[in-house]
Amino acid sequence: MMRAALFVPIFFLLMATANAAPIRKTVEPADLVNLKGVSGAQISPDGASVVYVVDAGDSSSLWVVTTDRKSPARTIAAGDGSETSPRWSPDGQTIAFLSSRANPHAADARFRFSVANADDRIDFHAKSGGDKDSMESDAKPGRQIWIVAATGGEATPLTNISGNVRNFKWSRDGRFLAFTRKDQETRAxxxxxxxxxxQVVVDRVLKYSRLWIYDLSTREARLLTKGDTNVVDYDWSPDGTHIAATVSATPRTDDVENRLSVMTFSTESGKVDRTLPGYASERMIRWSPDGRALAFIQLAPTTDTGIPVLFDLKSGSKIVVGAGIPMGVGDMVWNEDGKTLTSLVLRGATYSLARIDAASGAVTDLGILEGAADKVTVSRDSRKAAFVEETPQHPGEVHVFSGSVARPLTDTNPQVASWNLGTQQALSWKSSKDGRSIHGVLLLPPNYDRTKRYKTIVHLHGGPVGAWTLGFHASWYNWGLVAASHGYVVLLPNPRGSSGQGPDFSAANDRDWGNAEFQDILDGVDLLITRNIADPDRLAIGGWSYGGFLTAWVVTHTDRFKAAVAGAAMTDLFGMATTTDIAPSFLDRYFGPLVSNRALYDAHSPARFLENCRTPTLVLDGEEDARVPISQGEALFNGLRFIGRETQMVRYPREGHFFDEKPHQQDSLERMLAWYDRHLGE
Known part of the structure; x- marks a missing residue:
């Protein structure tokens, strides 16, 4: 009887445990750096399937999923290296992609690949042609174009050229592939x-990105562009006789980022037959299906703002997309009718899928997204769109949009369902400086208690023309989610200078970095204090790149914050302007010519105000950062150290502006959390 009596409570205890809510896991830095990445979603012409890339860190693979979700996702290309950039053929029967896998057919006489019209560079299986002969070589190829049937099977290589094949695109008739590749070494x-x-004389030896055309019938790649022509992005004309491209005069980063011309080339001769006025952004260029117009992002004369435009090739007229509307327009894709385009649009901190009228530039929302998305592709009938979207509760997954709703098709990181994530919401407030509307995102910790005030971190985005949106804030430099999981409230503000509210708002920090954004940021903090969310005695701040600059500016102009983390932070704008890889144009657009505006550069350099800093500051930098050289972080760290302020600097070998090595990513996250915990307490 005693055994029976014991059985009853134990039985009900087990039942209660089984029915209890699952225990959620606090998100740790190791969890973030081990997430698989999803990217490159491309919808098939018939809209029935989407091909995409899954990046596991040390390797990546290609997968296909059906848009009706009736079949599970399947792998179609997985080697021992990198499989990326899938592109459907125009008939939807095959998928071309880039792969770093070894080519088992390279020594097979039946495998044919030849190069024509090349210079005296080292190229594979080249034959005589053009101005000079290219010669046979023992050089090893890098990423090459491969092809696989849409139904699966063995992939076969198309190219076998030295170096890495880069951006490639099908001609609309499916007979040719264009691709870019950087110049290789000459024999000399x-x-x-x-x-x-x-030894290298600076600016004498430059490796240009050239445009090539590969003929699938002859298996020959022909060099199209030569001379001072560095091709960044491009698109085929509908009839295949021309290519429109964004081009810089040199491959120097400053020229690529700040001085891109839009040109059209003959695909037969490679000669330029038209150059459009003004400069473009590197992000995209798209030729309309009827051949009449080009869609691209034009670079504003001042600041780093992009302006989406439609250029009529016949009349030379230009339409600004969404003119006068406070929003940001991303990648634009022509619909097959040639009268409309599909685009992702950002308003404040919220994305939507939108349709653009080509005749007027008017923008009409098709549906609001739950989170953030980047590039979009559309089916031939324009009824379906595919993209990778991250939501507040899940990292990026393939979504298909039809009607007015986006539906997830994949679940690449199922472990996230067990994470203790908290909640987030879009937020807005008025700047006390001039009444402008400022938008942002608020992350609340799990089990948020409205009766408590919380330790709060202000996390500042890079750019300056960037923006926080609703989404999965979980990477080594976008760490809002992990901080919230550890009990912090996190404010992600989009002060003036950010994207998402139109070109005028993005240009509102012109010649006024730091000072322009300062009050917008503090007003957001004050809003949280007024709403009894943030504890005014336990505030912290941090950011990466331009967010690092703003962090350094804020802590040298107020002592309200108890801890700061400044990553890849610009601190001395004169030094930055003479050492960054995007000098001189980037800072010149915001502050004017360097020599004649030295006082203005100094007036907006945090390093000039270090004596005002009372905030313990952690400085993080990559030793190989060409964008914000490590000397910028050293100026902040040593300047604070020399005057007795609490500071620490961590240098990461081999890392550039953004870290590649997982141990370094994890270490930076752990140090960030430990620094905030130490100075804000429990």
Missing amino acids: EVRSREQKQD
């Missing part, structure tokens, strides 16, 4: 390197 350069005579 190889001899100099082997003889240790490889």
